[in-house]
Amino acid sequence: MKKTRPVNLELSTIALPVMGVASILHRISAVIIWVAAAFFLFGLYISFSSADGFQQMQSLLAENFVVQFFTWGFMTAMGYYIAGGIKHLIQEAGYCEELDSGRSIARVAIGVGVVLSVLFGVWIWA
Numbered sequence: 001m002k003k004t005r006p007v008n009l010e011l012s013t014i015a016l017p018v019m020g021v022a023s024i025l026h027r028i029s030a031v032i033i034w035v036a037a038a039f040f041l042f043g044l045y046i047s048f049s050s051a052d053g054f055q056q057m058q059s060l061l062a063e064n065f066v067v068q069f070f071t072w073g074f075m076t077a078m079g080y081y082i083a084g085g086i087k088h089l090i091q092e093a094g095y096c097e098e099l100d101s102g103r104s105i106a107r108v109a110i111g112v113g114v115v116l117s118v119l120f121g122v123w124i125w126a
Helices: 018-049 051-063 065-092 099-125
Strands: none
Touching: 018 051, 018 065, 018 099, 051 065, 065 099
């Protein structure tokens, strides 16, 4: 049986709905959290090992831009992950399951993630 339906393999022409973007961002933030957790656990181990280790970690977080950027990225991912999780909980409770309200709550979750990202940046670098 020959299928004559059109096949679009050009991914740049496919427009993903905002709900799909929110879902993919939620998954990406989870991966970032898991990868960053290994580094933060190591830093936690060093800071708990002695007072000198704590001072080393404190100065590293205060003076090293790469560590600050990494921390900002982790906190941004955590903030969006929590916002996306709350979105999922609201939808699991039976609210915002229709198309229009689903779009709205996905936009709200992404907006909250952006706002939290800016606030975390101000907190770290100000």
